[in-house]
Amino acid sequence: MRKVRVATTSLAGCFGCHMSFLDMDERLVGLLEHIEFSRSPINDIKHCEPCDIGLVEGALCNADNVHVLREFRQNCKILIAVGACAINGGVPAMRNHFTLEECLNEAFLDEIGVDNPHIPNDVEIPLLLSKVHPLHEVVHVDYYLPGCPPPADAFVKIITDLLEGKEPSLPREILHYD
Amino acid sequence: MSKTIKIDGVDVPFEDGQTIMDAALAADIYIPHLCHKPGLSPHGSCKLCTVDVDGRAVSSCTMPASEGQQIANNTPALKEVRKTIIQMLFIEGNHLCPSCEKTGDCTLQALAYHHDMLDGHFPQFYPRRNVDASHPTLIIDRDRCILCELCVRASREVDGKNVFAIAGRGIKRQLIVNSPSGKLADSDIETEDLASHICPVGAILIKDHGYEVPIGRRTFDLHSIAETDLEQVILKKTVHHDA
Numbered sequence: 164m165r166k167v168r169v170a171t172t173s174l175a176g177c178f179g180c181h182m183s184f185l186d187m188d189e190r191l192v193g194l195l196e197h198i199e200f201s202r203s204p205i206n207d208i209k210h211c212e213p214c215d216i217g218l219v220e221g222a223l224c225n226a227d228n229v230h231v232l233r234e235f236r237q238n239c240k241i242l243i244a245v246g247a248c249a250i251n252g253g254v255p256a257m258r259n260h261f262t263l264e265e266c267l268n269e270a271f272l273d274e275i276g277v278d279n280p281h282i283p284n285d286v287e288i289p290l291l292l293s294k295v296h297p298l299h300e301v302v303h304v305d306y307y308l309p310g311c312p313p314p315a316d317a318f319v320k321i322i323t324d325l326l327e328g329k330e331p332s333l334p335r336e337i338l339h340y341d
Numbered sequence: 342m343s344k345t346i347k348i349d350g351v352d353v354p355f356e357d358g359q360t361i362m363d364a365a366l367a368a369d370i371y372i373p374h375l376c377h378k379p380g381l382s383p384h385g386s387c388k389l390c391t392v393d394v395d396g397r398a399v400s401s402c403t404m405p406a407s408e409g410q411q412i413a414n415n416t417p418a419l420k421e422v423r424k425t426i427i428q429m430l431f432i433e434g435n436h437l438c439p440s441c442e443k444t445g446d447c448t449l450q451a452l453a454y455h456h457d458m459l460d461g462h463f464p465q466f467y468p469r470r471n472v473d474a475s476h477p478t479l480i481i482d483r484d485r486c487i488l489c490e491l492c493v494r495a496s497r498e499v500d501g502k503n504v505f506a507i508a509g510r511g512i513k514r515q516l517i518v519n520s521p522s523g524k525l526a527d528s529d530i531e532t533e534d535l536a537s538h539i540c541p542v543g544a545i546l547i548k549d550h551g552y553e554v555p556i557g558r559r560t561f562d563l564h565s566i567a568e569t570d571l572e573q574v575i576l577k578k579t580v581h582h583d584a
Contacts, residue, residue, distance in 0.1 A: 247439050250460050251431070252467070254440050259467040300464050307460040311439035338454055340438035341445065341556075 167326060168214045170201040170239060174228040175255050175295060176221025178204070179312045180246040184218070186315035194319075197326055201238075211238040216325060220312075222248040222255050223296045227289035236302040241325065244304045247311040247340060249297060254311075256295040263293050306331055309340050346410040348392075361401035361412060362390055371567035372414050373423055373452055375541060376489035377402040381498055384490055387430075389423050389452065398422075424456040432461040433512075434468060435484035436542075442551030443543030445559030449487060450542075451566040470515060475526035478548050479537055486516050486544035496536035504530045516544070 173181060181204060185191065202211040211217070217239030223229055236242055247253040258266055272280045298304050308317055317337045324331040343354045346361065348370055355364035360383065365372050375387035383402040390401040393413040401412075413419065430436075430449060438444045470483035488507055493516075496504040504525075508517040520527035530537060532547060540546075556562065560569060 244460070247437070251436070251465060254437055256435070256465070256467065257437065257440070259435075260469050294467060297461075297465060299460065299462075304460075309459055333457075333459070335454060338457070338459075340450060340453070341441075 166199040167197060167216065168201050168212070169198050169203075169216045169218065169322075170211045170214045170235060171203040171205070171218040172211075172220070172231055172235060173204060174219065174221035174231060174249070174298075175224035176246065176248055178220075180218075180220035180249075181205070183310075183312035183315055184318045187319050188315070190315075190319055194322065198322070211235050214239045215241060216322070217242045218245050218308075219243065219249055219298060220245045222252045223292060223298065223301060224255060225289040225291045229292075229301060232298060232302055241305045242298075242302065243306045243308055243321065244298045245308045246313060247309065250299075250307050250309060252295045252297050256297075259294045263291055267291075308333075309338065311341055313337075314339075344406075344408045346406050346408070346412060348412045349414050355406040359406050361392065361394070361399075361404050361406050361410070364406045365401065365414070366571065369571055370414070371571055372401050373455065373566070374402060374570070375448060375452060375487070376491065378491055378494075378539065381491065381494045384494065387487070387489060388426055391419065391422060391426075393419065420456060423452075424458055425462070427453050427456055427458055428460075428462045430487050431458075432463045432465050434466070434486065441485065441543040442546055443485075445554070445556065445562055447543060447561075448541035448566065451561040451569075454561070455566045466512075473518065473525045474548075475524040476528075476530070476548075477526070478532045479525055479530065480546050480548055481516065481518075481525060482544055482546070483515055485542050487542055488514060488516070489541060491539045491541060492516070492536045492545055495539045496530070496534065500530075500534040500536055502529055502534070502536070504528045504534075504536055 200206055201214050202208040211234050217235040219232065219235055223232065244250050248255055267282050271277065271282045306321065308321055310317060314337050317333055320333060320337065321331045345352045345354050346364060348365055353364050353368045353370065362372060362377060366379065372390050372392060374390040376384045377390060385400045385403040388400060391398050392401045394404065394410050438450060444450060468484060473481040490507060493505040493507065496502045503519050506517050506519055507514055509515055517523060518525050518528050537545065
C-alpha cells in the first residue's frame with residue numbers, strides 16, 4: 164500500500180513544534196511504516212510535492228512565508244496549522260504593537276553595539292510584512308493543532324486519526340494553548 | 342410548595358427574585374459564564390450563559406426564574422454558539438497564552454478548553470491598547486481585557502471605591518481608571534481590594550507574582566471550569582494550588 168505522504172515546514176516559527184513532533188520518540192519508527200516525508204526541515208527535499216498532509220508551524224512574517232504557505236496549500240490535500248503562531252500569530256505577533264519601521268530601527272540602527280548601522284536591503288532577503296498574520300488569513304486551513312508547542316501526543320493523535328480515516332479530535336488532556 | 346423550573350429535563354427549585362443562573366448554581370448545575378460572579382450584580386455582557394427558555398435565547402444571569410420554564414442548557418447548538426462567542430473574545434484581543442502570566446488560571450482560556458476551541462476562526466483584530474504599569478503593585482494589560490466589568494463592579498459594590506469604568510463606544514470601548522490622570526497609580530486601589538484580584542483573564546495582574554505555580558498544578562490543570570465555578574457558589578474551600 165502507498166505510504167501517506169507528509170510535508171512539514173516552519174514559517175515564522177521557532178522549530179519548537181518540529182521538536183515536539185520528534186518528541187514522539189520511538190513512536191516515530193512505527194509511524195514511518197505508514198508515512199513518508201516530502202519537503203521538510205528534516206530532509207533535503209527543496210519543494211513540496213503533491214502530498215496528503217501538510218504540517219505548517221509558525222506565523223506569516225515575510226513574503227517568503229506567504230510563498231511557501233501557498234506552495235503547501237496547492238500541494239497538500241489536508242493542511243494543518245500547527246502551534247500557537249500558525250493559529251493566531253503567537254508570540255511573534257507581539258510585534259504588531261509596533262510599526263515595522265520601529266522594529267527595524269530598533270534592531271539595525273538604534274540598538275546598543277550596532278556596527279555600521281543600516282537596514283539590510285539585499286534583494287535576496289524577503290521583505291517583512293507590515294504585520295504578523297496567522298495562516299488562515301491567507302489560505303484555507305483544514306485542521307488546527309493548538310499548543311506552544313502542541314504535545315507529542317497531540318501529533319500522534321491527529322496523524323493516527325487521519326491515517327485511520329477518522330475526523331481528528333483532541334481529548335482535553337492534550338488540548339492546551341500554552 | 343416550592344416553585345420549580347426545568348433545566349434539561351431536571352426539576353430545579355427556585356425562590357422569587359432568583360435568576361435562572363442563581364437557581365442553577367444553587368442546584369449544582371453548571372451554566373457556562375464569564376462576566377457573572379455571585380455576590381455582584383449581574384451584568385449580561387459575555388452572553389456565554391445564553392440558554393433556550395421555551396424556545397427563546399436569553400441570558401440566564403439576568404433572566405428571572407419563573408414557574409414552569411422549560412430551559413435547555415446542554416445542547417450541541419448552544420455549545421456551538423458559546424464557542425463562537427469565545428472565539429470572538431479571543432480574536433478581539435491579543436490572547437497570546439504562551440506568554441501570559443494567567444495561563445492555566447484564566448477563566449476565558451478554561452472556557453475555551455471546555456468548548457473544545459481549537460482556533461479563533463475569525464481574522465485577528467490585533468488591537469494596540471495601552472498598558473498601565475504606573476501602580477507599584479498592580480498592572481493593567483488592556484489587550485487582554487474582555488470588558489466583563491467584574492473589576493468595575495467589585496470596586497463599586499464591595500470595595501466601596503470607584504476605581505474603574507468602561508469608556509468609549511463600539512469596538513473602541515476600553516477599561517479606564519477614574520483618577521485625574523487616568524493612571525492606576527493615582528487611584529485609591531490597593532492590592533487587597535477585591536477589584537485587584539477578580540479579573541478572570543490576564544488584564545489586571547499583581548506585579549512580581551507571575552509564573553509561580555508549576556505547570557500541572559495551576560487551577561485549571563487540576564479542576565474543570567464547571568468544578569471551580571460551582572465550588573465558589575456552595576462555598577466549599579477551593580484547594581487550587583496545593584497538594
